[in-house]
Amino acid sequence: MGSKNNGRTTLEVGADGVAVITIINPPVNSLSPDVLHSLKESYDEALQRDDVKAIVVTGTNGKFSGGFDITSFDGMQSGKVEQPKLGFVSVEIVSDTLEAAKKPSVAAIDGLALGGGLEVAMACHARISTPTAQLGLPELQLGVIPGFGGTQRLPRLVGLTKSLEMMLTSKPVKGEEAVGLGLVDAVVSSHELIETARRWTLDILARRKPWVATLYKTEKLEPLGEAREIFNFARAQARKRAPNLKHPLVCIDVIEEGIVAGPRAGLWKEAEAFQVLLKSDTCKSLVHIFFAMRGTSKVPGITDRGLMPRQVRKVAVLGGGLMGSGIATALILCNYTVILKEVNEKFLEAGIDRVKANLQSRVKKGKMSQEKFEKTISLLSGVLDYERFRDVDMVIEAVIENVSLKQQIFADLEKFCSPHCILASNTSTIDLNLIGERTKSQDRIVGAHFFSPAHVMPLLEIVRTRQTSPQIIVDMLDVGKKIKKTPIVVGNCTGFAVNRMFFSYTQLGLFLVERGTDVYRIDRVITKFGMPMGPFRLADLVGFGVAIASGMQFIENFPERTYKSMLVPLMQEDKRTGEGTRKGFYSYDNKRKPSPDPELYKYIEKSRSISGVAVDPKFVKLSDKDIVEMIFFPVVNETCRVLAEGIAVKAADLDIASVMGMGFPPYRGGIMFWADSLGSKYIYCRLEEWTKMYGEFFKPCAFLAEMAAKGAPLSAAVEQAKSRL
């Protein structure tokens, strides 16, 4: 199958006649083609040897297996690596060698058994796990379905409803839940795991415990009529949740085949579907996102220097507003001690109340116990001055966007904090060099740009200036990881990476509306493309105050590519500023449900007349494809500039920025990956055509022009991007 030597299994036979087969392929013991071959060989050997009575399968270093080796997907997709013949793993190895073996086997699961890892475990005749082990079939998050028999065995162990939930959401269960579900047979601590599994397999041999071939179990399966209803419900849910995705529906079909036509038929249908889905654009995009997410914390010149992150124990947050309180919440949730500073008692109390409310909402949803709430909130204390800042390891400033205020704060911080303290600002627009102008500490000033609500949104932009020291970036990356954010390291400029993309996105909506495209149609088309909401619904949600403030920054810094429409200011004049005022592009009822508002057309008319633009029938009848391209190609253009200016290290980081910061659909691989699927030349030509018709605003940047001329993909251009850092 594969050519690279990539992992193996070992076989050790004890005096009790139990052979322990151990999967070894760090870091997660993934099932590479080599591991799978070796697993078959170890099994064949154990089955042949007379001194082996029974088998235990386990993984090295406290991890059973993280599943099929995702790094081998690329080779199989491009045809560089030969795909295993149909059914080789699921039928020949997993079913006909492991499950059909004449000697009993038990899986000893610690750490994780995901995807193919759990599928191997389910083919054993029993499973023992540790209470915290994670067991799941997360293949759908990679655009494929379980391919080693998981679609057939999981329903037979836990029932249809739970197995569908586990596969369709890709969420694992912990060992302690798994035992209740029937997925594992017993839960024991790590140090008892192998011994218990050895005894268990000998007990099976002696018929003191059942010898179960899961593929043929039926008692957990619902009767056919009921099963059909469950499938139909699951299909309706899958269509509603992700209308553009086919593989969840394929997964349901494959499970159904096993119920209707028997598990062997199900296995073959699964094998065929897996091979087809592996080559789909959705799978390629989602696998790209998987690796891109893990790649954002690998920053050339920073994380390859052997620097170790310093320990951050205590963090001070300045400002208890929406952002500051969200940041404080994110920190205490991950066990950091936090001091929240405000300017007076009233603001301080309000800030602490916001943090409490953030935690309480978890308690209400049953995600946090009252006891955990008390323990978490005890990590937070409030102050009105800098006295207690002397022993903090990091400060995150999150006050209003006012340059002189921030300059004063950083000058004060330099006086009160220790010289090792990291000085971070949550500014979303202001130049960090300006913020640190009145200090001598430029080397430890860094941007920590959170997205609202900060305790929920997964992205963190870490902004570095030319002076920020690599150690500070390494420290920030570590804190980011500990508070469960995906960090992207970016350079210092107006709007950094995410807001620059966002700005193009919202502006183009205004351009189209002034020429006659319907507001609500644009939102519908963009939602159908896969964004969580269209640009107008989003503007309402965020509130026009933010849109206007960042708009001003862009007009100032990038005037040649700012579309100047009066629509938003006109609405603001009438106090229509979005969801907060119950009226924006939509009107909102008591439950904040949006509906189209005919009054909006009055404002559109007025802004058209100010801009001197007439309705163009072409724009009234624009196709869905044209709407998508006119909204997103300028975003691609701006993203190219961000890359070419060296604001981002690599295109894949911008894919993650678009997915996690903007809500760009991950199954399209992020903005640059999607652009490359269409081709740089095509995007360049369309932008050129629009530039001629509608002005400089659409003009493709030099980087895009260069890539188009070479016929090169935008994401292959890392070397060309000259870093400004």
Ligand SMILES: C[C@H](O)CC(=O)SCCNC(=O)CCNC(=O)[C@H](O)C(C)(C)COP(=O)(O)OP(=O)(O)OC[C@H]1O[C@@H](n2cnc3c(N)ncnc32)[C@H](O)[C@@H]1OP(=O)(O)O
């Ligand atoms: C036919 C079958 O049905 C098909 C399959 O099995 S498809 C695979 C199904 N399995 C999965 O989807 C699991 C994917 N992995 C994960 O969710 C997480 O990596 C994890 C929960 C296993 C570990 O998470 P965490 O401890 O945070 O470590 P994380 O940084 O994600 O991973 C550690 C390293 O292992 C790699 N890795 C994780 N799972 C892998 C896999 N299945 N194959 C290859 N590499 C994998 C990661 O890329 C990362 O590599 P890096 O250090 O070079 O960046």
